[in-house]
Amino acid sequence: MLSSPKHQERILHQFLNNMALEEKQMPLTEIDEELIVSKQPSAEIRNTTNKIAPETRNSWFPSFRSIFPSLLSKEQPGTTITRLFDNVPGYPRIALIGLDWGGKSLLMEKFLSPRSKDIHRIMPTIGTIVEMVRSETASFHTYDIGGCRPKSYRLFDRAMYREAEAVVFVIDANDRDRALEAREELMMEGLLDPQGMRKETPLLILANKQDLPNARNAEQIKTFFVDSISTSIGDRPCNVFATTATTGEGIEDAFRWLASILAERTNNEKTSNPTGQGQYGTKRPTPEEEIQNVWKTCTFVENKPKVGT
Numbered sequence: 261m262l263s264s265p266k267h268q269e270r271i272l273h274q275f276l277n278n279m280a281l282e283e284k285q286m287p288l289t290e291i292d293e294e295l296i297v298s299k300q301p302s303a304e305i306r307n308t309t310n311k312i313a314p315e316t317r318n319s320w321f322p323s324f325r326s327i328f329p330s331l332l333s334k335e336q337p338g339t340t341i342t343r344l345f346d347n348v349p350g351y352p353r354i355a356l357i358g359l360d361w362g363g364k365s366l367l368m369e370k371f372l373s374p375r376s377k378d379i380h381r382i383m384p385t386i387g388t389i390v391e392m393v394r395s396e397t398a399s400f401h402t403y404d405i406g407g408c409r410p411k412s413y414r415l416f417d418r419a420m421y422r423e424a425e426a427v428v429f430v431i432d433a434n435d436r437d438r439a440l441e442a443r444e445e446l447m448m449e450g451l452l453d454p455q456g457m458r459k460e461t462p463l464l465i466l467a468n469k470q471d472l473p474n475a476r477n478a479e480q481i482k483t484f485f486v487d488s489i490s491t492s493i494g495d496r497p498c499n500v501f502a503t504t505a506t507t508g509e510g511i512e513d514a515f516r517w518l519a520s521i522l523a524e525r526t527n528n529e530k531t532s533n534p535t536g537q538g539q540y541g542t543k544r545p546t547p548e549e550e551i552q553n554v555w556k557t558c559t560f561v562e563n564k565p566k567v568g569t
């Protein structure tokens with residue numbers, strides 16, 4: 261067993277460095293699983309991982325997949341927010357998506373996981389950290405989008421949109437410089453791309469960081485993010501809430517809306533389809549199923565274009 265987080269981080273860094281330098285293909289299963297989840301990798305580790313060749317990174321993937329189920333079976337008790345989803349049949353997967361620094365991790369830590377140390381942090385692709393909390397009635401995942409990432413990551417983004425039963429788009433409402441980038445990302449990968457969000461997936465937009473002086477309010481965010489791109493929002497349920505993740509202001513109202521939309525939708529589906537077999541499913545997936553559902557989305561790993569075609 262690797263002892264302290266510091267020790268774990270050092271070993272991970274060493275390991276990544278070796279891979280970066282020698283392009284060695286070491287099976288990840290040889291590494292203590294705690295290493296992968298116990299700590300958000302530091303900037304140093306992120307930088308090192310970026311030096312690793314894509315083929316080598318891809319070789320990690322099967323090992324990650326074999327480790328995840330055991331991690332996910334350690335479920336968390338609910339929080340006030342996750343319990344809002346108690347009446348939603350099935351087991352929705354809710355994606356918290358947004359540019360970096362928007363407040364996704366804080367939302368996860370303060371409102372979706374009873375203890376921050378219980379959040380699973382994993383690296384399905386290098387440079388991307390997915391945080392995951394599996395509560396009794398729903399699972400929540402965060403994904404960073406935008407920034408100067410390689411194009412291939414877009415496939416991953418789209419897949420995350422597509423596979424989610426609900427998307428929470430977290431915006432730093434105070435950051436006016438990156439509003440356009442955030443909107444482009446939402447539009448191009450999430451809404452307009454046929455491989456993006458399914459047409460009925462509810463979209464909750466959080467205009468976060470309302471406590472900061474330049475924050476656009478919910479109405480302004482709605483005008484900029486929803487009204488100006490209404491054709492691509494389509495008929496899906498969509499709502500904007502002003503939130504402050506540091507204080508909790510607005511969070512409960514926002515997630516209550518989302519939970520009620522999902523509950524209503526699923527009940528309607530059940531009425532028209534009495535067997536209850538719909539996209540939301542009828543039961544909570546096993547950890548193995550959840551892993552399969554999530555990680556089949558890594559299409560750029562699994563469906564690499566054939567050379568010469």
Ligand SMILES: Nc1nc2c(ncn2[C@@H]2O[C@H](COP(=O)(O)OP(=O)(O)OP(=O)(O)O)[C@@H](O)[C@H]2O)c(=O)[nH]1
Nearest residue numbers: 360361362363364365366404468469470504505506
């Ligand atoms: N003032 C203020 N700060 C916030 C709020 N929400 C989040 N923050 C801060 O903004 C910073 C970024 O928040 P994170 O939760 O790390 O954001 P993220 O979206 O997970 O960002 P990355 O992991 O970097 O992609 C942290 O310092 C948070 O404490 C808010 O409502 N108000």
Ligand SMILES: [Mg+2]
Nearest residue numbers: 364365366402
């Ligand atoms: Mg984060």
